[in-house]
Structure formats: C-alpha cells, structure tokens
Amino acid sequence: MFGFGRTAPRKTTARPAAITVNGRELPLTVRENARATRMTLRIEPGGQALKLTVPRGLPEREIDEFLTRHHGWLMTRLARVTEAGPLAQDKTIAIRGVDHRIELTGKLRGLAEETEIDGVPTLMVSGAEEHVGRRVSDHLKRVAKRELEAAVRMHAATLGKPVRAIAYKDTKSRWGSCTSEGNLAFSWRIAMAPDFVIDYLAAHEVAHLKEMNHGPGFWATCEQLCPRTKEAKRWLKQNGSRLFAVTF
CATH class of the missing domain: 3.30.2010.10 (Metalloproteases ("zincins"), catalytic domain)
Incomplete structure (x- = not known):
C-alpha cells in the first residue's frame, strides 16, 4: 500500500479496455515489463479495476489463456470485495x-x-x-x-x-x-x-x-x-x- 521504489519502464499493450466478472465490467490494464518472468494479475484496491503485468513480447494467445484460467479466481476474490464494501x-x-x-x-x-x-x-x-x-x-x-x-x-x-x-x-x-x-x-x-x-x-x-x-x-x-x-x-x-x- 506504500511506495517501494522505481521499476523498469513499462509499456501498455493494445488490449480490450475492460472485462466482465460477476456481471461487472472492470477496466483492464495490461502492461509489459522487461523484468517480468511470468504474468501477474492484480485486483486494484477496492476491486474497481484489474492490472495484468506480462513479460515483454508475450504472445496475445498466452495472455488470453491466462485470463480465461483465472476467471474463477477473479469471481471469488471480487465477490469478497463487493460484500465488504460499506457505504x-x-x-x-x-x-x-x-x-x-x-x-x-x-x-x-x-x-x-x-x-x-x-x-x-x-x-x-x-x-x-x-x-x-x-x-x-x-x-x-x-x-x-x-x-x-x-x-x-x-x-x-x-x-x-x-x-x-x-x-x-x-x-x-x-x-x-x-x-x-x-x-x-x-x-x-x-x-x-x-x-x-x-x-x-x-x-x-x-x-x-x-x-x-x-x-x-x-x-x-x-x-x-x-x-x-x-x-x-x-x-x-x-x-x-x-x-x-x-x-x-
């Protein structure tokens, strides 16, 4: 939750701007990172958006397959965030x-x-x-x-x-x-x-x-x-x- 220094420059790839999970359309940002050795998917604080970091030059097909495999995980995690929202x-x-x-x-x-x-x-x-x-x-x-x-x-x-x-x-x-x-x-x-x-x-x-x-x-x-x-x-x-x- 706090800053931890700088990382290598990142590049945003051309991807769909959002995906639908549990009936919610969530903004999706996919960034290439030269230092990344694997894909990492992050739910932004509050469950309002998603960020996927991928190794540079990774084929589109592998990114799509990764998102498909993790759809169930996203459904479970986002359901918890939604239930926890207070106001x-x-x-x-x-x-x-x-x-x-x-x-x-x-x-x-x-x-x-x-x-x-x-x-x-x-x-x-x-x-x-x-x-x-x-x-x-x-x-x-x-x-x-x-x-x-x-x-x-x-x-x-x-x-x-x-x-x-x-x-x-x-x-x-x-x-x-x-x-x-x-x-x-x-x-x-x-x-x-x-x-x-x-x-x-x-x-x-x-x-x-x-x-x-x-x-x-x-x-x-x-x-x-x-x-x-x-x-x-x-x-x-x-x-x-x-x-x-x-x-x-």
Whole structure:
C-alpha cells in the first residue's frame, strides 16, 4: 500500500479496455515489463479495476489463456470485495473505525455533524439525498485533515524533523507518501479506519523523514513513534480494500 521504489519502464499493450466478472465490467490494464518472468494479475484496491503485468513480447494467445484460467479466481476474490464494501446500500459510514448511521437533517446547507441518536452513532448530513455521497466524503476529508495533522506534528516533533507540506488525495494504490523535501501526502479515506491505524499512517510517513526506505532502521523508528505499528499493518492488510471500495 506504500511506495517501494522505481521499476523498469513499462509499456501498455493494445488490449480490450475492460472485462466482465460477476456481471461487472472492470477496466483492464495490461502492461509489459522487461523484468517480468511470468504474468501477474492484480485486483486494484477496492476491486474497481484489474492490472495484468506480462513479460515483454508475450504472445496475445498466452495472455488470453491466462485470463480465461483465472476467471474463477477473479469471481471469488471480487465477490469478497463487493460484500465488504460499506457505504451506500445500508446508509452507514465508518468514521475513525466506528460505523455511523447516515441521516438527513432536512436542511439545505450546513456541514455534516457526528452525533448519537438513541445510542447509535449517527452522521447528520444536510442537502438533497443525491448529494449525500459528496457531503459524507467532505466530512471524511475534514476528519482526515484534523487527525493526521495533529499526529504528524506530534511525531515530527519527536524526531526533530520539519514537515514542509501535507496534501490529501483520493489515491487507489497507496495510503501515503513522503518526499525528501518533507512533503507528505495521505489518502483521506484513512479517516474510516480506527484511530490507531490513522496514527500509524502518520507515523509511517513521518518516519520516512529520517529513513527514506523500508529497512530495519525505518521500522524501528516507526514502532518508536507508534507502538501499535504491527497491529495497524495487519488491520490495513485485512481491511484496506474495504475502504477503497466505498463509492460516494
């Protein structure tokens, strides 16, 4: 979910733009990689697209046969991702790891507000029903900004490292990034994860201000900043795709 350095230049081959799995049409990208020795098929985070990496010059027939052989595998994996997607149908959204029921306020304007109704965590959303998705995502962006910036300040102060800027994006391949200049970027979707996972993500990227790699020194720094690093990594591995699967 995090970047791991550069790979050899890749070339996109002329292939169909999408394939159908479980009645869903999914974008398909096929890329040639000079370093690849075999074909690898990847379901993009959230199950919204597919990426196939193939050795350079591989015959079209072998690519087609590979996709046919793995159709059953795709059906099984994508069914799990679909079932795990949290939002629209049941009108709930996870905020800092807690499921909130989504309720309309009946007002045209106003920021979404977290509250509790009859003991149930609830997110009150203004505006018309067709705008609920945007209002909810805007709230998550505010939560992510508030929680991450506080955690980043704390961890950066611990290491004595300056942070130049923080950006928030809706990325599909990584949760965060850090440049050598001190620019951090995060996926605002992390606002749906529990607090300790949000803290871990902040610690992970701040640790890169000291160690621009994923070696032993980096992980030692990460655990120094966030003692629940291993637990948070497991949580993201098990649940990260669910967060990417939410459509707003």
